[in-house]
Amino acid sequence: MSSIQTQFLELAAHHARYDQIDPTSALKDSASDKVVFIAGASRGIGQATAVAFAEAGARAVYLTARSENALKETRDLVKQANPETQCAFFVCDVTSAEQVKAAVEDCVAQFGGIDAADANAGYLGPWTKIGESDPEGWWRSFDVNVKGTYHVIRFTLPHLIQSAKRRAAEGRSGGHLILLSSIGAQLLMKGASDYQTSKHAINRLCEFVQSDHDEDGIKCFAIHPGGVATELGLKMPEDLHAYLDDKPDLAASFAVWLCSGKADWAKGRYLSATWDVGELTALKDEILRDDLLVNRLRAKA
Ligand SMILES: NC(=O)c1ccc[n+]([C@@H]2O[C@H](COP(=O)([O-])OP(=O)(O)OC[C@H]3O[C@@H](n4cnc5c(N)ncnc54)[C@H](OP(=O)(O)O)[C@@H]3O)[C@@H](O)[C@H]2O)c1
Numbered sequence: 001m002s003s004i005q006t007q008f009l010e011l012a013a014h015h016a017r018y019d020q021i022d023p024t025s026a027l028k029d030s031a032s033d034k035v036v037f038i039a040g041a042s043r044g045i046g047q048a049t050a051v052a053f054a055e056a057g058a059r060a061v062y063l064t065a066r067s068e069n070a071l072k073e074t075r076d077l078v079k080q081a082n083p084e085t086q087c088a089f090f091v092c093d094v095t096s097a098e099q100v101k102a103a104v105e106d107c108v109a110q111f112g113g114i115d116a117a118d119a120n121a122g123y124l125g126p127w128t129k130i131g132e133s134d135p136e137g138w139w140r141s142f143d144v145n146v147k148g149t150y151h152v153i154r155f156t157l158p159h160l161i162q163s164a165k166r167r168a169a170e171g172r173s174g175g176h177l178i179l180l181s182s183i184g185a186q187l188l189m190k191g192a193s194d195y196q197t198s199k200h201a202i203n204r205l206c207e208f209v210q211s212d213h214d215e216d217g218i219k220c221f222a223i224h225p226g227g228v229a230t231e232l233g234l235k236m237p238e239d240l241h242a243y244l245d246d247k248p249d250l251a252a253s254f255a256v257w258l259c260s261g262k263a264d265w266a267k268g269r270y271l272s273a274t275w276d277v278g279e280l281t282a283l284k285d286e287i288l289r290d291d292l293l294v295n296r297l298r299a300k301a
Pocket residue numbers: 039040041042043044045046064065066067068070092093094095119120121122123144148180181182183224225226227228229230231232233244
């Protein structure tokens with residue numbers, strides 16, 4: 001078996017929301033009394049995630065991105081999905097520490113805390129071999145995907161820790177942090193060195209968040225959202241567009257499932273939203289025993 005085959009679980013694959021992770025039925029009210037902070041909520045998977053948390057009864061959903069009009073559109077969708085869910089937005093570039101800090105402070109001022117955060121903002125540039133790449137464009141992937149994600153982690157974590165502790169004292173689960181990774185984090189596709197190494201870094205960052213803050217009650221996950229025909233997804237070379245066959249509500253509902261506390265055992269690991277959660281849960285003992293779904297150097301066959 002090639003090393004790449006050992007990096008993915010062969011589970012039943014889903015392409016859209018299904019019963020076990022449906023925020024309108026199985027996970028209804030799982031987010032009630034929670035405040036959810038989403039970076040990159042103006043369209044695509046982030047927008048669907050905002051709607052899914054509203055459907056799951058979130059007390060408040062806080063939206064950030066750079067496009068004000070698109071954020072207003074997401075706010076309207078959240079209101080349609082659940083008029084009871086409070087919603088606010090903040091125009092913010094994740095590459096700016098000051099702006100992310102200000103957004104987090106505004107969220108906490110408006111809603112009193114943060115129970116779950118979703119670092120979803122991402123960037124995918126043109127695919128070019130390293131030796132022919134534009135240095136600024138190459139680094140932009142790290143700026144948005146790694147620095148931006150770091151900012152969301154850095155400024156939401158103190159509030160997530162408070163949530164985790166408060167909810168643990170009540171016998172409930174809180175302090176969930178989702179980082180948007182990609183299946184590309186483990187792939188080696190020519191021309192994708194900036195995006196795929198930035199997502200590889202996200203998987204490691206997830207492990208570090210878990211290692212540094214496990215005792216604080218944090219549950220961090222690095223997720224592949226599936227292949228989705230979003231603005232970002234469609235920037236992949238055309239011969240790969242056939243893989244963009246997943247709906248944004250799959251990753252959105254999977255995020256709600258992760259924040260419901262049902263997958264706390266999988267904290268600190270890479271997970272794909274396409275994997276059937278029943279089959280994934282059945283592998284819990286094996287995954288924990290063999291410490292699977294983490295990045296490690298291949299040192300022997
Ligand atoms: N689509 C896929 O097949 C796929 C596969 C694997 C992983 N992913 C990951 O999933 C995440 C969501 O992507 P998507 O497919 O939903 O893409 P998308 O529809 O293009 O959405 C990207 C989101 O990120 C925001 N964003 C981008 N740059 C930003 C910045 N500098 N500051 C703040 N927000 C910024 C965008 O908002 P503004 O432009 O308004 O700022 C938008 O809300 C990304 O992290 C992506 O890498 C996607």
